[in-house]
Amino acid sequence: MVVAPIQTIGLHKSFGDLHVLKGIDLVVQKGEVVCVIGPSGSGKSTLLRSINLLEWPSEGQVLIDGINIVDPDANLDKIRTRIGMVFQQFNLFPHMTVLGNVMVAQVRVLDRPKEEARQIALNMLERVGLSDKVEQHPSQLSGGQQQRVAIARALAMNPEMMLFDEPTSALDPELVGEVLAVMRDLANEGMTMMVVTHEMAFAREVADRVIFMDDGQIIEQGPPDKVIGNPDSPRTRTFLARVLDPTHIDSATPETADFSIDLSSGQFRLGPTHR
Amino acid sequence: MALSDIRPTVRRRISWGISLGVALILVIAVAWFAVMNWDVLGRQFFNGEVAAKLFPDAITVCLRNTLLYTIICFVIGTFFAMVLALMKMSRGPLRWFAIAFIEVFRGLPAMLTIFAFAFMVPMVFQYRWPIGGIFGGLIGLVCVTAAYNAEVIRSGLEAVPRGQREAARSLGMSIMTTNLIIILPQGLRIVIPPLTNEFVMLLKDTALLFIAGASIGMRELTTFGRDGLTTYSNGTPMIVAGVLYLIVTIPLTYLVGRLEKRMAVKK
Numbered sequence: 001m002v003v004a005p006i007q008t009i010g011l012h013k014s015f016g017d018l019h020v021l022k023g024i025d026l027v028v029q030k031g032e033v034v035c036v037i038g039p040s041g042s043g044k045s046t047l048l049r050s051i052n053l054l055e056w057p058s059e060g061q062v063l064i065d066g067i068n069i070v071d072p073d074a075n076l077d078k079i080r081t082r083i084g085m086v087f088q089q090f091n092l093f094p095h096m097t098v099l100g101n102v103m104v105a106q107v108r109v110l111d112r113p114k115e116e117a118r119q120i121a122l123n124m125l126e127r128v129g130l131s132d133k134v135e136q137h138p139s140q141l142s143g144g145q146q147q148r149v150a151i152a153r154a155l156a157m158n159p160e161m162m163l164f165d166e167p168t169s170a171l172d173p174e175l176v177g178e179v180l181a182v183m184r185d186l187a188n189e190g191m192t193m194m195v196v197t198h199e200m201a202f203a204r205e206v207a208d209r210v211i212f213m214d215d216g217q218i219i220e221q222g223p224p225d226k227v228i229g230n231p232d233s234p235r236t237r238t239f240l241a242r243v244l245d246p247t248h249i250d251s252a253t254p255e256t257a258d259f260s261i262d263l264s265s266g267q268f269r270l271g272p273t274h275r
Numbered sequence: 276m277a278l279s280d281i282r283p284t285v286r287r288r289i290s291w292g293i294s295l296g297v298a299l300i301l302v303i304a305v306a307w308f309a310v311m312n313w314d315v316l317g318r319q320f321f322n323g324e325v326a327a328k329l330f331p332d333a334i335t336v337c338l339r340n341t342l343l344y345t346i347i348c349f350v351i352g353t354f355f356a357m358v359l360a361l362m363k364m365s366r367g368p369l370r371w372f373a374i375a376f377i378e379v380f381r382g383l384p385a386m387l388t389i390f391a392f393a394f395m396v397p398m399v400f401q402y403r404w405p406i407g408g409i410f411g412g413l414i415g416l417v418c419v420t421a422a423y424n425a426e427v428i429r430s431g432l433e434a435v436p437r438g439q440r441e442a443a444r445s446l447g448m449s450i451m452t453t454n455l456i457i458i459l460p461q462g463l464r465i466v467i468p469p470l471t472n473e474f475v476m477l478l479k480d481t482a483l484l485f486i487a488g489a490s491i492g493m494r495e496l497t498t499f500g501r502d503g504l505t506t507y508s509n510g511t512p513m514i515v516a517g518v519l520y521l522i523v524t525i526p527l528t529y530l531v532g533r534l535e536k537r538m539a540v541k542k
C-alpha cells in the first residue's frame with residue numbers, strides 16, 4: 001500500500017473555549033492538489049498550520065508519510081523540512097537578501113555546503129522568475145515578487161509537499177497572476193499541494209479536489225467541478241453564492257464586506273478589500 | 276484648557292507675566308553670584324595646583340578604567356541579557372529563573388548589589404576575589420546590567436513579527452537556530468538606541484564601584500575623585516572626575532539621539 005504524504009485522523013483544535021477544528025479526517029495522496037475553501041474563521045488556516053504543527057492539535061493525529069508527528073518522539077524539525085509552507089504575509093526574513101533568504105535554511109538545517117546551497121537557491125529563483133533580484137532585500141520587492149521568493153525559499157529545501165495559506169490574499173490584484181502561475185507550474189510538476197484559497201478560478205483549474213470547510217468541519221469535498229460547480233450542501237451553495245456574486249446580500253449574514261471585486265480583471269475575491 | 280483656547284488679549288497678558296517672572300529670577304541669580312564666595316570656590320574646587328598633580332593618571336589610569344569597566348560589564352551583561360530575555364520568553368522553569376533574576380537586580384539599588392558581591396560573597400564563602408573587592412563589584416554590575424538590558428532586549432524580540440518565527444520553524448530550524456539567526460538580529464537592531472542609552476547609564480553607574488574600594492591602578496574616576504578629596508582635602512579631584520565623565524557622556528548621548536532619529540526615519 002502506498003502511504004499518503006498527509007493524513008489527519010480525528011483532528012481537534014481549541015483555543016481556550018473556542019473549538020476551531022472539530023474532528024478533521026483528511027487524506028492527501030501523493031501528487032494531489034487539494035484546495036481548501038470556506039468562510040472566514042472556519043478553521044482553514046488552523047488546519048493547514050496543524051499539518052506542520054505550527055498549531056499543536058488538542059486531539060487526534062497528524063501523519064506525514066505515515067508517521068504520527070504529534071508523537072513527542074518524532075523529529076519535528078526534520079519532518080518540517082519535507083513540508084514547504086507559504087504564508088499570506090510572505091514572512092521573508094527582512095535582514096537578509098533574497099539569496100540569503102533562500103539559502104539560510106539549506107545551510108543551517110540541511111547542512112548543505114554554501115556553494116551548493118547558493119547554486120540551488122539561484123536555480124529556484126530562476127524558476128520563479130527572479131534571477132535579477134538575488135542581491136535585493138525583501139523590502140525592495142513588490143508583494144508578488146516577495147511571495148515568489150517565499151515559494152523559492154520553501155522549494156529550496158526539496159520538500160515532498162507544499163502548504164499554501166492564502167498566498168495571494170495580501171497581493172494587489174494585478175500581482176495575483178504571477179504567483180498563481182508559479183503555483184500552477186508546481187502543480188503540473190506533480191507536487192503534492194494543499195492550498196487555502198479564495199481564488200475559485202484557480203481552484204477549478206488546478207485542484208484535483210476541493211474541500212469546503214465550515215465551522216471547523218469538512219462539509220463537502222470532491223472534484224472542483226462538483227464542489228464549486230454543483231455543490232450538494234446548502235452551506236457550500238450559500239458560501240459560493242457570496243463569493244461568486246458579492247452583490248447578492250444574504251439577509252441572514254450581514255457581514256457582506258467579506259469580499260472585494262477586482263473590476264479590472266472581473267474577478268471576485270473573498271476577503272476584505274485590499275488595504 | 277489649552278493656551279490657544281484663551282482670548283488673545285488674555286494670552287498676551289499671561290505671556291507678559293511669564294517674561295516678568297523669568298527676568299526676576301535672573302536678577303536674583305546675578306545678585307547671588309555677585310555676593311558668592313568666589314575665592315573659596317576657586318581654591319576648594321578649581322584649584323590649578325591640585326589639578327596639575329592629578330594628571331596624567333586621571334586619564335591614563337582612571338578614565339581608562341572607567342571605560343574598561345563599562346565595556347566589560349556591558350559586553351558580558353548584554354550577553355547574559357540576551358540569554359535572560361530568551362529565557363523569559365520561553366515556557367517552563369527557565370522562565371521563572373529569568374523573571375526572578377531580573378526583578379531582584381532591577382529592584383535593588385545597584386550600590387547594594389555591588390556591595391553584596393564585593394564584601395558579602397567573600398565573607399560568606401571565605402573566598403578572596405582575585406584582584407580585590409572591585410572584582411566582586413564588577414560581577415554585581417554585570418548582574419545589574421544583565422537585568423536591565425534583558426528587559427530592553429525582550430521588548431525588541433517581542434517586536435519581531437510572529438510570522439518570522441513561524442517561517443523559520445516551518446523551514447525546519449530549531450528553536451535555538453531560529454532565535455540566533457532570525458529573531459535576535461532583528462530584535463537587537465530595533466533596540467540599538469535604548470541599548471546605547473543603557474551604556475551611558477552604565478558608564479555613570481561604574482561610579483558606584485567606589486564602594487568596593489580599589490588599589491591605585493584599579494581605581495575608576497569616582498574612586499579616584501574621592502581618594503583625591505581626602506588626600507588633598509580639596510574638592511578639585513571631584514570636579515576633574517566630573518569633567519572627564521562629561522567629555523565621554525555628552526558625545527555618547529548625542530549619538531543616542533542620532534541613532535534614534537535614524538531608526539525613526541527607517542520606519
Ligand SMILES: Nc1ncnc2c1ncn2[C@@H]1O[C@H](COP(=O)(O)OP(=O)(O)OP(=O)(O)O)[C@@H](O)[C@H]1O
Pocket residue numbers: 015018020038039040041042043044045046047
Ligand atoms: N492563536 C489563536 N488564538 C486564539 N484564537 C485563534 C488563534 N488562531 C486562530 N484563532 C481563531 O480560530 C478561528 C479559526 O481561525 P482560522 O485562522 O483557522 O480561520 P480561517 O478559516 O483561516 O479564516 P480566514 O479566511 O479569515 O483566514 C477564528 O475564530 C480565529 O479567531
Ligand SMILES: [Mg+2]
Pocket residue numbers: 044045046165166
Ligand atoms: Mg486563514
